Amino acid sequence: MEEMTEKQLAIALIENYMNLMRIKNAADKDTEISIQLCTAKAKLKALGISTDNLTIE
Secondary structure: OOOOOHHHHHHHHHHHHHHHHHHHHOOOHHHHHHHHHHHHHHHHHHOOOOOOOOOOO
16 A cells, blocks of 8 residues: 655645535535535545445444
């Protein structure tokens, strides 16, 4: 597995921060959270990572 460069890590953290701000400021937080989860799941799937065991109850 490749290590992230400092710039890649910074970009990932900025994206994470922006996503959290989008949720915080959303008029419909549940819809925004659903969109964020769908996006994250698609990114993980594209990398070959299953989300089946990544649920919190």
